[in-house]
Amino acid sequence: MTEHTLLEVKDLKVQIPTRRGVLTPVNEVSFTIGRGEIVGVVGESGAGKSITGSAIIGLLDRPARISSGSVTLQGEVISGLNEEQLRRVRGKRIGTVFQDPLTSLDPLMSIGDQLSETAMAHLAISREAAREKALQALIDVGIPAAESRLDAYPHEFSGGMRQRVVIALALIGEPDLIIADEPTTALDVSVQAQVLMLLKRLCRERNTGVMLITHDMGVIAETTDRVVVLYAGRVAEIGNTEQVLTSAKHPYTRGLVGATPNPANMDGDNARLNQIPGSMPGLLALPTGCPFHPRCSEVMPVCKTEQPALTPLGDTTIACHLATEASA
Numbered sequence: 001m002t003e004h005t006l007l008e009v010k011d012l013k014v015q016i017p018t019r020r021g022v023l024t025p026v027n028e029v030s031f032t033i034g035r036g037e038i039v040g041v042v043g044e045s046g047a048g049k050s051i052t053g054s055a056i057i058g059l060l061d062r063p064a065r066i067s068s069g070s071v072t073l074q075g076e077v078i079s080g081l082n083e084e085q086l087r088r089v090r091g092k093r094i095g096t097v098f099q100d101p102l103t104s105l106d107p108l109m110s111i112g113d114q115l116s117e118t119a120m121a122h123l124a125i126s127r128e129a130a131r132e133k134a135l136q137a138l139i140d141v142g143i144p145a146a147e148s149r150l151d152a153y154p155h156e157f158s159g160g161m162r163q164r165v166v167i168a169l170a171l172i173g174e175p176d177l178i179i180a181d182e183p184t185t186a187l188d189v190s191v192q193a194q195v196l197m198l199l200k201r202l203c204r205e206r207n208t209g210v211m212l213i214t215h216d217m218g219v220i221a222e223t224t225d226r227v228v229v230l231y232a233g234r235v236a237e238i239g240n241t242e243q244v245l246t247s248a249k250h251p252y253t254r255g256l257v258g259a260t261p262n263p264a265n266m267d268g269d270n271a272r273l274n275q276i277p278g279s280m281p282g283l284l285a286l287p288t289g290c291p292f293h294p295r296c297s298e299v300m301p302v303c304k305t306e307q308p309a310l311t312p313l314g315d316t317t318i319a320c321h322l323a324t325e326a327s328a
Protein backbone atom coordinates (compact mmCIF):
# COMPACT_ATOMS: atom_id res chain seq x y z
CA MET A 1 0.00 0.00 0.00
CA THR A 2 1.49 3.38 -1.04
CA GLU A 3 0.57 6.94 -0.05
CA HIS A 4 -1.44 7.14 -3.30
CA THR A 5 -3.49 4.06 -2.43
CA LEU A 6 -7.13 4.94 -1.88
CA LEU A 7 -8.63 1.49 -1.42
CA GLU A 8 -6.88 -1.70 -0.43
CA VAL A 9 -8.75 -5.00 -0.58
CA LYS A 10 -6.60 -7.66 1.08
CA ASP A 11 -7.22 -11.42 1.06
CA LEU A 12 -10.97 -10.74 1.12
CA LYS A 13 -13.07 -13.84 1.67
CA VAL A 14 -16.89 -13.84 1.65
CA GLN A 15 -18.75 -16.93 2.80
CA ILE A 16 -22.40 -17.99 2.74
CA PRO A 17 -23.50 -20.84 5.02
CA THR A 18 -26.15 -23.02 3.35
CA ARG A 19 -27.77 -26.37 4.20
CA ARG A 20 -25.59 -28.02 1.58
CA GLY A 21 -22.33 -26.50 2.78
CA VAL A 22 -20.44 -23.21 3.02
CA LEU A 23 -20.15 -21.28 -0.26
CA THR A 24 -17.16 -19.00 -0.88
CA PRO A 25 -18.12 -16.60 -3.70
CA VAL A 26 -15.11 -14.35 -2.98
CA ASN A 27 -11.91 -16.18 -2.10
CA GLU A 28 -8.76 -14.32 -0.98
CA VAL A 29 -9.23 -11.47 -3.43
CA SER A 30 -6.63 -8.68 -3.22
CA PHE A 31 -6.24 -5.48 -5.24
CA THR A 32 -5.76 -1.75 -4.76
CA ILE A 33 -7.24 1.38 -6.31
CA GLY A 34 -5.30 4.65 -6.37
CA ARG A 35 -6.68 8.21 -6.35
CA GLY A 36 -8.08 9.09 -9.76
CA GLU A 37 -7.49 5.54 -10.97
CA ILE A 38 -10.15 3.46 -12.77
CA VAL A 39 -9.82 -0.24 -11.99
CA GLY A 40 -12.02 -2.70 -13.86
CA VAL A 41 -13.21 -5.93 -12.26
CA VAL A 42 -14.22 -8.35 -15.00
CA GLY A 43 -15.38 -11.93 -15.40
CA GLU A 44 -18.37 -13.99 -16.47
CA SER A 45 -21.55 -14.22 -14.45
CA GLY A 46 -20.78 -16.00 -11.17
CA ALA A 47 -17.14 -14.84 -11.06
CA GLY A 48 -17.73 -12.90 -7.80
CA LYS A 49 -17.54 -9.34 -9.20
CA SER A 50 -20.71 -7.81 -7.76
CA ILE A 51 -20.44 -9.57 -4.41
CA THR A 52 -16.90 -8.19 -4.05
CA GLY A 53 -18.35 -4.69 -4.62
CA SER A 54 -21.15 -5.34 -2.13
CA ALA A 55 -18.64 -6.58 0.47
CA ILE A 56 -16.55 -3.42 0.08
CA ILE A 57 -19.52 -1.13 0.74
CA GLY A 58 -20.99 -3.33 3.48
CA LEU A 59 -24.13 -4.27 1.54
CA LEU A 60 -23.86 -8.07 1.53
CA ASP A 61 -27.21 -9.82 1.63
CA ARG A 62 -27.43 -12.01 4.71
CA PRO A 63 -26.33 -14.66 5.50
CA ALA A 64 -23.31 -13.74 3.32
CA ARG A 65 -20.52 -12.25 5.41
CA ILE A 66 -16.85 -11.30 5.24
CA SER A 67 -15.16 -14.25 6.94
CA SER A 68 -11.58 -13.00 6.62
CA GLY A 69 -9.42 -10.38 4.97
CA SER A 70 -9.89 -6.62 5.07
CA VAL A 71 -11.05 -3.55 3.19
CA THR A 72 -9.08 -0.37 3.93
CA LEU A 73 -10.16 3.06 2.69
CA GLN A 74 -7.60 5.85 3.04
CA GLY A 75 -5.79 3.96 5.78
CA GLU A 76 -8.96 3.16 7.78
CA VAL A 77 -10.14 -0.45 7.96
CA ILE A 78 -13.85 -0.25 7.03
CA SER A 79 -14.62 -3.97 6.82
CA GLY A 80 -15.22 -4.18 10.58
CA LEU A 81 -17.49 -1.13 10.90
CA ASN A 82 -21.05 -1.44 12.20
CA GLU A 83 -24.08 -0.60 10.04
CA GLU A 84 -24.39 2.98 11.30
CA GLN A 85 -20.69 3.67 10.62
CA LEU A 86 -20.93 2.05 7.18
CA ARG A 87 -23.94 4.18 6.28
CA ARG A 88 -21.78 7.25 6.83
CA VAL A 89 -19.03 5.81 4.61
CA ARG A 90 -21.52 5.14 1.79
CA GLY A 91 -22.48 8.29 -0.04
CA LYS A 92 -19.95 10.52 1.68
CA ARG A 93 -16.78 8.53 1.00
CA ILE A 94 -17.99 5.88 -1.45
CA GLY A 95 -20.56 6.64 -4.14
CA THR A 96 -22.38 3.92 -6.08
CA VAL A 97 -23.74 3.63 -9.62
CA PHE A 98 -25.78 0.50 -10.36
CA GLN A 99 -27.01 -1.07 -13.59
CA ASP A 100 -30.63 0.05 -13.34
CA PRO A 101 -30.88 3.77 -12.57
CA LEU A 102 -34.44 3.31 -11.32
CA THR A 103 -33.18 1.33 -8.32
CA SER A 104 -31.03 4.31 -7.26
CA LEU A 105 -33.69 7.01 -7.74
CA ASP A 106 -36.84 7.65 -5.71
CA PRO A 107 -39.73 7.75 -8.22
CA LEU A 108 -41.78 10.01 -5.92
CA MET A 109 -39.15 12.70 -5.40
CA SER A 110 -37.97 15.32 -7.89
CA ILE A 111 -34.42 15.00 -9.20
CA GLY A 112 -33.52 18.36 -7.66
CA ASP A 113 -34.76 17.32 -4.21
CA GLN A 114 -32.91 13.99 -4.38
CA LEU A 115 -29.66 15.72 -5.28
CA SER A 116 -30.17 18.48 -2.68
CA GLU A 117 -31.05 16.04 0.14
CA THR A 118 -27.95 13.95 -0.64
CA ALA A 119 -25.73 17.04 -0.71
CA MET A 120 -27.12 18.27 2.63
CA ALA A 121 -26.71 14.83 4.23
CA HIS A 122 -23.05 14.52 3.28
CA LEU A 123 -21.73 18.06 3.10
CA ALA A 124 -23.57 19.88 5.92
CA ILE A 125 -24.64 22.79 3.68
CA SER A 126 -27.81 24.93 3.63
CA ARG A 127 -30.86 24.04 1.51
CA GLU A 128 -30.15 27.00 -0.76
CA ALA A 129 -26.52 25.99 -1.30
CA ALA A 130 -27.58 22.39 -1.86
CA ARG A 131 -30.05 23.48 -4.57
CA GLU A 132 -27.24 25.41 -6.29
CA LYS A 133 -25.01 22.37 -6.03
CA ALA A 134 -27.76 20.16 -7.46
CA LEU A 135 -28.09 22.47 -10.45
CA GLN A 136 -24.32 22.45 -11.03
CA ALA A 137 -24.28 18.65 -10.72
CA LEU A 138 -26.90 18.34 -13.48
CA ILE A 139 -24.93 20.74 -15.68
CA ASP A 140 -21.73 18.76 -15.03
CA VAL A 141 -23.32 15.51 -16.22
CA GLY A 142 -24.67 17.18 -19.36
CA ILE A 143 -28.43 17.37 -18.65
CA PRO A 144 -29.81 19.88 -21.20
CA ALA A 145 -31.79 22.85 -19.78
CA ALA A 146 -30.72 21.70 -16.32
CA GLU A 147 -32.46 24.50 -14.39
CA SER A 148 -35.86 23.61 -15.82
CA ARG A 149 -35.27 19.87 -15.13
CA LEU A 150 -34.54 20.25 -11.40
CA ASP A 151 -38.22 19.77 -10.53
CA ALA A 152 -38.75 16.88 -12.96
CA TYR A 153 -39.24 13.30 -11.73
CA PRO A 154 -37.16 10.24 -12.75
CA HIS A 155 -39.84 8.89 -15.14
CA GLU A 156 -39.57 12.11 -17.16
CA PHE A 157 -35.95 11.27 -18.15
CA SER A 158 -34.72 8.77 -20.76
CA GLY A 159 -32.63 5.78 -19.58
CA GLY A 160 -29.35 7.45 -20.56
CA MET A 161 -30.30 10.74 -18.89
CA ARG A 162 -31.41 8.88 -15.74
CA GLN A 163 -28.01 7.19 -15.55
CA ARG A 164 -26.38 10.63 -15.86
CA VAL A 165 -28.51 11.75 -12.90
CA VAL A 166 -27.37 8.69 -10.93
CA ILE A 167 -23.75 9.64 -11.64
CA ALA A 168 -24.53 13.18 -10.41
CA LEU A 169 -26.10 11.67 -7.28
CA ALA A 170 -23.05 9.45 -6.67
CA LEU A 171 -20.64 12.37 -7.06
CA ILE A 172 -22.55 15.13 -5.25
CA GLY A 173 -21.35 14.00 -1.81
CA GLU A 174 -17.77 14.42 -3.13
CA PRO A 175 -16.77 10.79 -2.45
CA ASP A 176 -13.20 9.51 -2.75
CA LEU A 177 -14.30 6.32 -4.50
CA ILE A 178 -17.10 5.32 -6.88
CA ILE A 179 -18.21 1.71 -7.22
CA ALA A 180 -19.99 1.34 -10.56
CA ASP A 181 -21.62 -2.06 -11.14
CA GLU A 182 -22.45 -2.66 -14.83
CA PRO A 183 -23.36 1.05 -15.14
CA THR A 184 -24.15 0.92 -18.87
CA THR A 185 -25.47 -2.61 -19.38
CA ALA A 186 -29.13 -1.49 -19.38
CA LEU A 187 -28.51 1.37 -21.83
CA ASP A 188 -28.70 1.52 -25.61
CA VAL A 189 -25.34 0.89 -27.26
CA SER A 190 -25.35 4.44 -28.64
CA VAL A 191 -25.44 6.03 -25.16
CA GLN A 192 -23.18 3.50 -23.38
CA ALA A 193 -19.96 5.11 -24.59
CA GLN A 194 -21.19 8.62 -23.72
CA VAL A 195 -22.04 7.61 -20.15
CA LEU A 196 -18.71 5.78 -19.69
CA MET A 197 -16.74 8.74 -21.02
CA LEU A 198 -18.68 11.06 -18.71
CA LEU A 199 -17.92 8.90 -15.67
CA LYS A 200 -14.26 8.72 -16.68
CA ARG A 201 -13.93 12.48 -17.27
CA LEU A 202 -15.64 13.53 -14.03
CA CYS A 203 -13.63 11.08 -11.93
CA ARG A 204 -10.37 12.19 -13.53
CA GLU A 205 -11.21 15.86 -12.89
CA ARG A 206 -12.04 15.18 -9.23
CA ASN A 207 -9.27 12.63 -8.61
CA THR A 208 -11.95 10.09 -7.64
CA GLY A 209 -11.00 6.41 -7.74
CA VAL A 210 -13.39 4.06 -9.56
CA MET A 211 -14.05 0.34 -9.23
CA LEU A 212 -15.84 -0.53 -12.48
CA ILE A 213 -17.56 -3.92 -12.41
CA THR A 214 -18.41 -5.34 -15.83
CA HIS A 215 -18.65 -8.55 -17.84
CA ASP A 216 -17.66 -6.62 -20.97
CA MET A 217 -14.01 -6.53 -22.07
CA GLY A 218 -14.93 -3.71 -24.50
CA VAL A 219 -15.93 -1.52 -21.52
CA ILE A 220 -12.67 -2.48 -19.78
CA ALA A 221 -10.66 -1.49 -22.87
CA GLU A 222 -12.37 1.89 -23.28
CA THR A 223 -12.47 2.98 -19.67
CA THR A 224 -9.98 1.45 -17.24
CA ASP A 225 -6.33 1.90 -16.23
CA ARG A 226 -5.90 -1.50 -14.60
CA VAL A 227 -7.95 -4.66 -14.64
CA VAL A 228 -8.64 -7.46 -12.16
CA VAL A 229 -9.91 -10.64 -13.84
CA LEU A 230 -11.98 -12.83 -11.50
CA TYR A 231 -12.80 -16.50 -12.00
CA ALA A 232 -14.86 -18.59 -9.55
CA GLY A 233 -14.33 -15.98 -6.82
CA ARG A 234 -10.56 -15.78 -7.21
CA VAL A 235 -8.21 -13.38 -8.96
CA ALA A 236 -7.05 -15.03 -12.21
CA GLU A 237 -5.01 -12.11 -13.59
CA ILE A 238 -4.28 -8.54 -12.59
CA GLY A 239 -2.36 -5.86 -14.41
CA ASN A 240 -2.26 -2.71 -16.53
CA THR A 241 -5.27 -2.78 -18.90
CA GLU A 242 -3.31 -2.26 -22.10
CA GLN A 243 -0.84 -4.99 -21.21
CA VAL A 244 -3.56 -7.42 -20.16
CA LEU A 245 -5.53 -6.78 -23.36
CA THR A 246 -2.58 -7.00 -25.72
CA SER A 247 -0.68 -9.83 -24.05
CA ALA A 248 -2.97 -11.62 -21.60
CA LYS A 249 -1.09 -14.42 -19.84
CA HIS A 250 -3.86 -16.35 -18.08
CA PRO A 251 -5.74 -18.74 -20.41
CA TYR A 252 -9.08 -17.48 -19.03
CA THR A 253 -8.19 -13.84 -19.75
CA ARG A 254 -7.07 -14.84 -23.24
CA GLY A 255 -10.45 -16.51 -23.68
CA LEU A 256 -12.32 -13.36 -22.57
CA VAL A 257 -10.25 -11.17 -24.89
CA GLY A 258 -10.75 -13.62 -27.78
CA ALA A 259 -14.51 -13.58 -27.21
CA THR A 260 -14.69 -9.78 -27.46
CA PRO A 261 -15.72 -8.22 -30.80
CA ASN A 262 -12.96 -6.05 -32.23
CA PRO A 263 -14.22 -3.69 -34.97
CA ALA A 264 -10.73 -3.66 -36.51
CA ASN A 265 -10.88 -7.41 -36.98
CA MET A 266 -14.36 -8.02 -38.34
CA ASP A 267 -13.41 -9.13 -41.85
CA GLY A 268 -13.10 -12.69 -43.11
CA ASP A 269 -12.04 -15.33 -40.59
CA ASN A 270 -11.47 -12.73 -37.88
CA ALA A 271 -15.20 -12.09 -37.75
CA ARG A 272 -15.59 -15.38 -35.84
CA LEU A 273 -15.26 -14.93 -32.08
CA ASN A 274 -13.65 -17.60 -29.96
CA GLN A 275 -15.95 -18.85 -27.23
CA ILE A 276 -14.55 -20.30 -23.99
CA PRO A 277 -15.84 -23.91 -23.84
CA GLY A 278 -18.03 -24.90 -20.89
CA SER A 279 -19.32 -22.60 -18.17
CA MET A 280 -18.39 -21.16 -14.77
CA PRO A 281 -18.56 -23.95 -12.14
CA GLY A 282 -21.15 -23.73 -9.36
CA LEU A 283 -19.81 -22.81 -5.94
CA LEU A 284 -20.89 -26.16 -4.48
CA ALA A 285 -19.06 -28.07 -7.21
CA LEU A 286 -15.74 -26.27 -7.62
CA PRO A 287 -13.10 -28.43 -9.32
CA THR A 288 -10.01 -29.36 -7.34
CA GLY A 289 -6.76 -27.53 -8.14
CA CYS A 290 -7.16 -24.67 -10.60
CA PRO A 291 -10.91 -23.91 -10.85
CA PHE A 292 -10.49 -23.18 -14.59
CA HIS A 293 -8.89 -26.54 -15.42
CA PRO A 294 -11.98 -28.28 -16.92
CA ARG A 295 -12.22 -25.46 -19.51
CA CYS A 296 -8.54 -24.79 -20.08
CA SER A 297 -6.85 -25.76 -23.35
CA GLU A 298 -3.44 -25.70 -21.65
CA VAL A 299 -4.28 -27.86 -18.66
CA MET A 300 -1.39 -29.86 -17.14
CA PRO A 301 -1.55 -32.70 -14.58
CA VAL A 302 -0.58 -30.33 -11.72
CA CYS A 303 -3.57 -28.09 -12.56
CA LYS A 304 -6.01 -30.78 -11.45
CA THR A 305 -4.62 -31.10 -7.96
CA GLU A 306 -2.93 -27.83 -6.93
CA GLN A 307 -4.45 -24.39 -6.68
CA PRO A 308 -2.00 -21.99 -8.41
CA ALA A 309 -0.75 -18.98 -6.41
CA LEU A 310 -0.68 -15.46 -7.87
CA THR A 311 2.71 -15.13 -9.54
CA PRO A 312 4.21 -12.31 -11.67
CA LEU A 313 4.71 -13.27 -15.33
CA GLY A 314 6.01 -10.58 -17.65
CA ASP A 315 3.94 -7.44 -17.25
CA THR A 316 1.03 -8.97 -15.34
CA THR A 317 0.38 -11.26 -12.38
CA ILE A 318 -1.54 -14.50 -12.85
CA ALA A 319 -2.84 -17.41 -10.80
CA CYS A 320 -1.72 -20.13 -13.19
CA HIS A 321 0.84 -22.92 -13.14
CA LEU A 322 2.15 -21.63 -16.47
CA ALA A 323 3.77 -18.79 -14.48
CA THR A 324 5.47 -21.28 -12.15
CA GLU A 325 6.66 -23.32 -15.14
CA ALA A 326 8.03 -20.17 -16.84
CA SER A 327 10.03 -19.10 -13.78
CA ALA A 328 11.38 -22.61 -13.04
Ligand code: SF4
Pocket residue numbers: 250251252290291292293294296297298299300303308319320321322
Ligand atom coordinates in the same frame (compact mmCIF):
# COMPACT_ATOMS: atom_id res chain seq x y z
FE1 SF4 B 1 -4.99 -23.65 -17.27
FE2 SF4 B 1 -3.49 -24.92 -15.51
FE3 SF4 B 1 -3.25 -22.30 -15.79
FE4 SF4 B 1 -5.43 -23.33 -14.66
S1 SF4 B 1 -3.35 -23.45 -13.85
S2 SF4 B 1 -5.37 -21.72 -16.18
S3 SF4 B 1 -5.69 -25.19 -15.84
S4 SF4 B 1 -2.76 -23.86 -17.31
